[in-house]
Amino acid sequence: xxxxxEDPQALSxxxxxxATMNCSYKTSINNLQWYRxxxxxxxxxxxxxxxxxxxxxxxxxxxxxxxxxxxSSLLITASRAADTASYFCATDTxxxxxxxxxxxxxxxx
Amino acid sequence: xxxxxxxxxxxxxxxxxxxxxxxxxxxxxxxxxFWYRQFPKQSLMLMATxxxxxxxxxxxxxxxxxxxxxxxxxxxxxxTVTSAHPEDSSFYIxxxxxxxxxxxxxxxxxxxxxx
Numbered sequence: 001x002x003x004x005x006e007d008p009q010a011l012s013x014x015x016x017x018x019a020t021m022n023c024s025y026k027t028s029i030n031n032l033q034w035y036r037x038x039x040x041x042x043x044x045x046x047x048x049x050x051x052x053x054x055x056x057x058x059x060x061x062x063x064x065x066x067x068x069x070x071x072s073s074l075l076i077t078a079s080r081a082a083d084t085a086s087y088f089c090a091t092d093t094x095x096x097x098x099x100x101x102x103x104x105x106x107x108x109x
Numbered sequence: 110x111x112x113x114x115x116x117x118x119x120x121x122x123x124x125x126x127x128x129x130x131x132x133x134x135x136x137x138x139x140x141x142x143f144w145y146r147q148f149p150k151q152s153l154m155l156m157a158t159x160x161x162x163x164x165x166x167x168x169x170x171x172x173x174x175x176x177x178x179x180x181x182x183x184x185x186x187x188x189t190v191t192s193a194h195p196e197d198s199s200f201y202i203x204x205x206x207x208x209x210x211x212x213x214x215x216x217x218x219x220x221x222x223x224x
Contacts, residue, residue, distance in 0.1 A: 042115075042202060042217035043153075064167050088152060090213075097143065097206070097213060099153040 005101030057105030116218025132203030
């Protein structure tokens with residue numbers, strides 16, 4: 001399947017530190033998206049990066065995309081306790097849309 | 110405001126019951142909608158693609174007779190879990206497709222618990 005792999009599976013950091021999550025995928029994509037999911041809740045769209053883009057910023061979020069390596073990273077700077085959630089990358093090939101395995105982030109106050 | 114409305118948000122029912130979940134596109138017409146399932150501490154897995162006016166397309170390993178999908182209008186898709194059993198307990202989420210420049214829009218999900 002096209003499902004992406006995320007690394008690490010779980011991450012625990014102190015408030016104020018930066019958190020970095022990585023996503024790798026298998027085939028060519030139109031865009032890659034990052035989502036956040038609080039426990040037992042729906043998905044919140046964070047950021048979309050198109051295949052011809054290399055980096056994108058949104059507030060404390062920074063996303064990079066390397067299509068040659070088929071990988072993306074999500075950086076959350078100056079983390080807060082409220083950032084505690086699961087984060088998923090999702091790849092859109094135009095025909096299919098698949099989620100990565102997810103990273104569970106815990107920010108300790 | 111919400112772009113996709115999913116209902117109900119939580120269902121608890123007995124084994125053998127059939128459960129219908131609705132997914133409504135509020136802001137625009139959707140010829141296609143997606144249904145995902147998520148088990149605890151796992152990722153979302155695409156179950157099927159709902160197509161307005163035609164049969165749904167199911168992913169490999171998903172029983173089409175157990176998970177009935179109906180997309181009768183451009184704003185409504187329904188997923189019916191027939192004769193549900195405890196192993197069907199999961200979080201079900203629908204979405205409306207995006208474009209190469211716009212993300213998919215997701216419903217808030219339905220937590221299904223079969224006793």
